[in-house]
Amino acid sequence: MTRIATYGSNQMYLSRVTALNERINKLTLQVLTEKKSQNYTGISKDSNRLINFENEKARANAFITNNDMAQTRIKAADVSMTAVEKTMKAFKDRLETFYANENRSQQDVENIQNWAFQSMIDMQSYLSSSADGQYLFSGGRVSTEPVKLAAGSLAGFQDIYDGNSVTYPTTRAAHMLDITTDTSITGNLSFNAANGTITAANAGTLSDIPVGSRITAAGAAAGNNQSYTVVGNTGTQLKVSRLTTEGPTAGTISYYTDDSKSTTNVAANLTFVPGTDTITVSNATGFTAGQTFTVAGTTGNDGVYEVQSITAGPPDTITIASAKIGTTETVAATLSADSWYQGDNINIEQRIDQNRTVSIGVFASDPAFEKAIRAMGMIAQGAYGTSGGLENNLDRIEGARFLIQDALNHPASASPPFGPEASSDLESVRSQLGVTQGLIKTTTETHKSYVGFLDERITSMENVNKEEAITLLLDDQRALEAGYQTLAKVREMSLLNFLN
The missing domain is CATH 1.20.1330.10 (f41 fragment of flagellin, N-terminal domain)
Structure with a gap:
């Protein structure tokens, strides 16, 4: 028989020792993890705010x-x-x-x-x-x-x-052009060898092709499927011949006579025919195929040309080197231009x-x-x-x-x-x-500062005061030791021991 008077008293004493032991286990875990609880239940009153702060931190x-x-x-x-x-x-x-x-x-x-x-x-x-x-x-x-x-x-x-038949674009619009015409929109294209033009059946459907563009024809006769520089555009008709109809008109032809680049100037009456790209010169030039010469003093045909072939006169008839339309035809052809820029905007x-x-x-x-x-x-x-x-x-x-x-x-x-x-x-x-x-950079630094602020708030809600937890743990450990010692002492005090 023990001195703890009743079974109930004994059980109460043991439950208090057990509760003390549980509190020690909790404090031990808090000291080890520095967290008040391992789940939100243990900090239920702060859990809602804590979840919000953690979400804000994750977003930042x-x-x-x-x-x-x-x-x-x-x-x-x-x-x-x-x-x-x-x-x-x-x-x-x-x-x-x-x-x-x-x-x-x-x-x-x-x-x-x-x-x-x-x-x-x-x-x-x-x-x-x-x-x-x-x-x-x-x-x-x-x-x-x-x-x-x-x-x-x-x-x-x-x-x-x-630099002659096809020149590098001089405007942004021509330089950036990236297009392929659609016959369902333009209709058939008419190639005119006499005028040096390409005309769409449907009015205004070539208006997106700026002057100065390099375009390439496809689907036409072999002589027309080549690259051209657009020198004029009405929206419906493209002019690809370098020459403009003119003459006879007074002008000057200049050319180099030797390797020192000395120049000879010849005044002459000049006639310009687009399409066939011929220049008729009233004087005898003495030019041969491959010769380059400069025309000045005209209304719209000044420039540098190269002799492709010549019929000697006088008058001389010079066919200039150029991208000529070879065949007059109307056909379901397309015109295309590829931009050097392959990205988007x-x-x-x-x-x-x-x-x-x-x-x-x-x-x-x-x-x-x-x-x-x-x-x-x-x-x-x-x-x-x-x-x-x-x-x-x-x-x-x-x-x-x-x-x-x-x-x-x-x-x-x-x-x-x-x-x-x-x-x-x-x-x-x-x-x-x-x-x-x-x-x-500034915004990122602001986010980092905000994360630091949230860390402080989250820490204050999640973490324990380690010094305080250690103190409580030591106190409870001493109390548990005293409880066990008392329990052991009391259980030794039986009536038999008292009578002895």
């Missing part, structure tokens, strides 16, 4: 992660634009040196043309850079390489753009916080890059010694000088030679990218 961390990815894209784009800027400035410097040199040799001309083409290749490379498997300058077409030049070598480029939006998005896209088609590529292409076109060569078309230098300067810093000082140009330049593109980069 998601913004931080996404913003870091956007910053990576922007930094990679900025690196590419630094390289683009060096290429553009180097080309500008070389062009200015060439412009200032009055005694330009064949080597000088070929060097600047090669430099221009290599600069285009560099632009293609830098604007086709990627990050995280996505192209940076192709808009929404992140899997499509944004820049695709017409050729991979200068010789191949000059085969396409000979869809802005890539980045949500940097709950209430704000920014555009992080930079297009390779931005006028800052387009004007530079156009300037380089104008210089690179036309092989030396042909009518389309740079040495025979020195006005291209002035145009290219304006474009490259305007690409770097708009507006350039001179008047636009090809009409108004878009205002964007490399300086403004980089500035805007820097603003976006700074905004994302």
